[in-house]
Amino acid sequence: MKITDTEILQAFIRTCEDGWLQGWHERNGGNLTYLLKAEEAEALKPFFREACGEWVQMGVQAENLRGTYFIATGSGKYFRNVPLAPEDNLCILEINDAGDSWRIVWGLEKGGRPTSEFPSHFLNHSVRKEVTKGENRVIYHAHPVNIVAMTYILPLTARDFTRALWKSETECPVVFPQGVGVAPWMVPGGAEIAHVTSGLMKTYDAAVWAHHGLFVSGPDLDTAFGLMHTIEKAAEIYMLVQSAGGGRTGQTIPDSGIRDIARDFGVTINEAFLNAE
């Protein structure tokens, strides 16, 4: 048995392939990280390198991620190549006891580093771990076309985006009842976008990056992928309606309808984004 045959690696590889098949990962676009459970990391250890890589400082630190392990996509690697050669395009990282550095313990066999957004993912994992009381495991960034297109026409506020998405597809208030955060356009890969995004992630499990893409989190790969998929599908419907109607909407889901959905499906809707009754 190879490490890539294990259930968790298989699930990670499949998520990369599914994202590629959705058209969300042109070239080396997007990145995915998974915080391994302690028992999963233990089961994978026999496959780790005998001589691990050097410790690399991240420039960020998290108390609640000291000594953890992550599966991550590689910097400059293409999602479409992950199923063909996972050992060359993915890695497993160990975080040091100080919670401020990583080293590669498996993968990237032809060389390379984890995604350049790893410090950003790391901060977001820390925030989501805290907010979800340890449930969150996944941070996923992709470039879905329609949610990016929406950032050229709507005001860049959580309220504008959340309302537009909730009203574009009936499942949305159930899938993301807290709404989505929105970050203004920023240069990717730096500390600033990491801090802004992790600020949004204290409230939301998804954040739109203006003119760039979408950042989502979740307790497992299916849930995180499903959140990305649901938001992008609602965005596609929104953009189709805008395009076909020349900006005119004949009718939509009323705010009272969103409250009714929340009541019947047992979710707590973020009232800040609904108009008063």
Ligand SMILES: [Zn+2]
């Ligand atoms: Zn990106």
